[in-house]
Amino acid sequence: MYIAASLAILVTMGLALARALSGPTTYDRIAAVNMHGTKTVLLIAVFAFLSGRTDVLDIALVYALINFIGVVAALKLVEHGNFHTSDNYDGDVKEGEPK
Amino acid sequence: MIIDILSSILLLVGAALGIVGGIGIHRFPDFYTRLHAIGITDTLSALMILLGLALQAGWSIAAFKLAMIFVFLFFTSPTASHALAYAAQHSGLKPKLDQK
Amino acid sequence: MRYISFVLLLVLFWIALSGHFEPLLLALGAVSVLLTAFLSHRMNIIDHESYPLHLSLKFPIYYSYLFGEIIKANIDVIKRILSWEKTPISPQMIEIPRSQLTDLGAVIYANSITLTPGTVTIKLSEDSLTVHALSKEVADDLATGTMSKEITKRVFKE
Amino acid sequence: MKPNLILHVIAKFLIPLIILFALYVQFHGDFGPGGGFQAGVIFSAAIILYSLVFGLESGEKIIPHHWLRILASLGVVIYAGVGIESLFLGGNYLDYTILGSNQIAGQHLGILLVELGVGITVAAAMLILFFAFAGRGRE
Structure with a gap:
């Protein structure tokens, strides 16, 4: 049953990868990669139970976080072409400013 | 025994929903509609798979970690979708709307 | 007040992740929680929006x-x-x-x-x-x- | 009005959890997958997320640049120091067993310290790299 679930997840990942390769816009690709990442998290989680090593779940947790950061970084790069342009167009920064 | 059957059903249905979402991103015509298909894999599919695994784990640290994975996905996936949609709209990508 | 509950939340998170109760790991956990709280304070990200504990x-x-x-x-x-x-x-x-x-x-x-x-x-x-x-x-x-x-x-x- | 209010709130919620998770991975290297390298990367990922969402200038202020350089070297010093300490105690380089009162305790202490060194260096080096990359072309 774990194997069947893994195979289904792999099929989904393949579909997401096909969308990422065919585009047509950059945003389609990023969205597909995001979906691929979510499925990777689930695949690792299923694999943890398939192999009986539940400590592997830590990796799934890390992947969930890194996936999100990756999407944010990719979007920022696509939008501005660099990482240092600020998103705060009106210069209204209050919270989150370091003390 | 009942728990085993229930968790198998949850796992398999969840994984199947993932495939439905995968079909969705190929059938839907433009970027914004595809985001909705991705929404399926991010919410119900992930929820069912993780719930199925949590039933197998019982009350343990593994179950807590599955819950944390779910919480992270639950907060990050809509945020990522929103950021994508916002960036796409900001860059001038027009959605194909229904003209009626 | 907000910091106390925030630190308590971090402690709970650590214990639930770790599941080990040896003195060494508990001490390391305390150091980790304090370091996290310090960095979060430096980033100024603990407020009523990020951890709305009164609504939890x-x-x-x-x-x-x-x-x-x-x-x-x-x-x-x-x-x-x-x-x-x-x-x-x-x-x-x-x-x-x-x-x-x-x-x-x-x-x-x-x-x-x-x-x-x-x-x-x-x-x-x-x-x-x-x-x-x-x-x-x-x-x-x-x-x-x-x-x-x-x-x-x-x-x-x- | 901030254009990405949602991103701000979610990032504020996530970053402390990522940092604590990185430290958990750092100190549980001998029980599960993990260790210094992974922990360093996750830790720097938290700071990178902060820089992406709240602006690069804010991110650079969290850990000042000269501190990053000191930390990057400090990690190497810890690593090498553990090795040399075991040399002084009459063992081989990085021979952990000699560090503690008995073999197991020595191994635990040695691995913990070496991993700490690796973690600090990796986190600092990752951040130095990111800030160097991200700051390119800024006036």
């Missing part, structure tokens, strides 16, 4: 409602994807009033909209939300503002 008991009530909505919306979108003829969708771009007074409420509202498949929040501005909806029915349903009322009723009302 109300979130389960709201999210149980949201789960029902998510499942309903999922079934709707799955039907549309799997329908035999050309996918029966009528994409809409609608603007709905923000109707949440606080920033946190608006974020919960926007994220709830995005979480239910079939609707994606595109833009959250000062007085309105721009939403892309997969079909006219979903858009009409959203325009009634039921979800926003539920948030106000279940989370923010005393």
Whole structure:
């Protein structure tokens, strides 16, 4: 049953990868990669139970976080072409400013 | 025994929903509609798979970690979708709307 | 006060992750929690928005409602994807009033909209939300503002 | 009005959890997958997320640049120091067993310290790299 679930997840990942390769816009690709990442998290989680090593779940947790950061970084790069342009167009920064 | 059957059903249905979402991103015509298909894999599919695994784990640290994975996905996936949609709209990508 | 509860939350998170109770690991855990709290304080990210602990008991009530909505919306979108003829969708771009007074409420509202498949929040501005909806029915349903009322009723009302 | 209010709130919620998770991975290397390298990367990922969401200038202020350089070297010093300490105690380089009162305790202490060194260096080096990359072309 774990194997069947893994195979289904792999099929989904393949579909997401096909969308990422065919585009047509950059945003389609990023969205597909995001979906691929979510499925990777689930695949690792299923694999943890398939192999009986539940400590592997830590990796799934890390992947969930890194996936999100990756999407944010990719979007920022696509939008501005660099990482240092600020998103705060009106210069209204209050919270989150370091003390 | 009942728990085993229930968790198998949850796992398999969840994984199947993932495939439905995968079909969705190929059938839907433009970027914004595809985001909705991705929404399926991010919410119900992930929820069912993780719930199925949590039933197998019982009350343990593994179950807590599955819950944390779910919480992270639950907060990050809509945020990522929103950021994508916002960036796409900001860059001038027009959605194909229904003209009626 | 907010820092005390924040640190307590971090301690709970650490214990639940670690599951080891040897003195060495507990000491390392204490150091880790303090370092995390220090860095978070330096980043100035602990406030009523990031860790709304005064509302934490109300979130389960709201999210149980949201789960029902998510499942309903999922079934709707799955039907549309799997329908035999050309996918029966009528994409809409609608603007709905923000109707949440606080920033946190608006974020919960926007994220709830995005979480239910079939609707994606595109833009959250000062007085309105721009939403892309997969079909006219979903858009009409959203325009009634039921979800926003539920948030106000279940989370923010005393 | 910030254009990405949602991102701000979610990032504020996530970053402390990522940092604590990184430290958990750092100190549980001998029980599960993990260790210094992974922990360093996760830790720097938290700071990178902060820089992406709240602006690069804010991110650079969290850990000042000269501190990053000191930390990057400090990690190497810890690593090499453990090795040399075991040399002084009459063992081989990085021979952990000699560090503690008995073999097991020595191994635990040695691995912990070496991993700490690796973690600090990796985190600092990752951040130096990111800030160097991200700051290119800034006036």
